[in-house]
Amino acid sequence: MGLSNASEDLSSEMEVDAFRRLFPLRYFERHLAESIRPDGRPLGKARETSIFLGAVASANGSALVKIGSTTMLTAIKMEVMTPSLESPDEGCLAIDFHMPPICSPIVRPGRPAEASPVVSKQLSDTISSSRMIDLKELSLVGGKAAWMAYLNAAFSIMQDIYCLDADGALFDAALISAVAALSHLQIPAVAMNDDGKIVLVSGEDGQKPVNKEKRKLTLRSIPFSLTCILHKNYILADPTAEEESIMETHVTIVLDTSGQLISLYKPGGPALAYTSAIQDCVGLTGQRVKELKSYLDKENSAMEVVV
C-alpha cells in the first residue's frame, strides 16, 4: 500500500514537469484560464521588489535592485570634463548596460548579448525623456567660479548597470536600479590645482574648493516602468524569463511620478494592442509607480538616518 502511494506521487509529479516541458504554451494557458500563474501570482501582480542603496562603496552612487530573481547592480562614477560647444553650460549622462555571462544561460562570453544595447538605448531614452536630471546643475561655471571667465568645466555622470540574474523584465529592474543609484548619488567636491585644471578633491587637501562640499543631486519627476505580456485576452504584469520566451507580445509603459506618459514601448509581437488593453496596462503601471516610489522613499530616508 505505501509503495504504490509513493510510486503514484512520483509519477504524477513527473507528469506535470513533462507536460510543462513538452507543451509550455498549453501549460500556461491552463493556468491563465484559472486567472493564476505557475508561480502562484495573480495576473496583475508584480514580483517582490527590494532596493538596497550604497552597495558599491567606492562609487559616487550605487544601488542593488531585485525584482523576484532578476538582479541589477548599478554604480555611478563622476568626472570633470569639458562640455561640448553645442551646450557649454550642461553636463552629460552616459548609461551602459552590461549582461555578463553569469546572468543567463543564453549569454556567451566575448560578444555582448543581443538585448544589451537595446536595453541600454531604452534606458538612455527614458531618462532623457523624463528630464529627471537638470544637466545645467552639473555645470561648474557659475557660483564661486563665475569670476574666472575662461573656466569651462562640468560634471559627467557615467552609469554602469550590471545584470547579475536575468529572469525577465530586465528593463524594469534596470530602470529602478538606475533611478535609485541617481537618488543615492553624492556630487564630490572639486578644486583647482596649480596647473589651473579642476580635479576631484581627495581627502583633506589644502586646495581651494570650487564648489561646496558633497551634495545630493536634485531629481525632478522620477520615471518607473512596468512590462506586461499581452496574450489573447489576458494581461500579465511583470513576466518571468520563461513567460517572456513563451508569449511573445511585450508592452512596456513608463510613467513618471507626476503622471506623464514617458514611454509606450511595444516592439512588434503577434497580439495587437487595442485601446482597452493599453488603458489597462497604464492602470497597472500607475499602481506600480506608487508602490515603487514608496519603496524608494523608504530606502532613501533610511540612508539619511544612517548618515
Next chain:
Amino acid sequence: METDRPDSQTPNQLRPLACSCSCSILHRSHGSASWAQRETKVLAAVYGPKAGTKKNENPKKASIKVIWKPKTGQIGKVEKEYEMILKRTLESICIRTIYPNTTTLVIVQIVHDDGVLLPCAINAACVALVDARIPLKHLVVAICCSITDSGCIILDPTKDQEEKMKAFINLVFPNTIVSVLPEGSLQEGSETMAHGIMTSITQGAMS
C-alpha cells in the same frame, strides 16, 4: 489650434512618398524596395527563404534576420534597437509555419535620414517582403507623430521639426486585404483590426 510648419504642410499631411519595388532595383535579391518620404530614403532587400536556421532559433518556424546598415560608419546602440524592432515587427506579419527550418534575410540600407527613419524602414521592408513573395498575414503601415508643447499633433515631421518637438511616437498598424476576408473576421472584440497597435516607440513625455 493651428501650428505653422516651415515646409508649409498642414499638421495632418504626410510628406510626399516615392515607392518603387521590382527586381530592377537590385538584381540579385529575391525582393527589393526603395521607399522615400521626401528626403528620407531607405533601400530594403530580401533574400530567402534559405535552408537552415541559426542556433537559438526555432527550427519549426521560419526565422527572419534583419541587418540594418546606416548611411556611414558602424552600427551602434541605436541601430541595434532598430534591428530588434524591425525583426519583431516582421516576424509578426509573416506566416512562419509555411517554410519551417528556413531563414529569411532582410537588409535595410539607409540612403538619407531626414527624420521619420524607422517608419520609413518598416514600410520599405514590408514592400520588399511582398516583392519577394514571402507569405504574409497582412501588411503593416508605419507613421510617426510628433506633439508640440501646446499639445498639437503633427504627422510625419522632418528632422528639424523632430528636434523642436516635445515628444514623438512611432506607430505601426496592421492593414488587411478587405476584398478577400469576410466582414466578421476584421473585428476583434469591439474594435476593428486596423485600430490595434502592432509596434509603438515613444520619445519624450506625454500626458
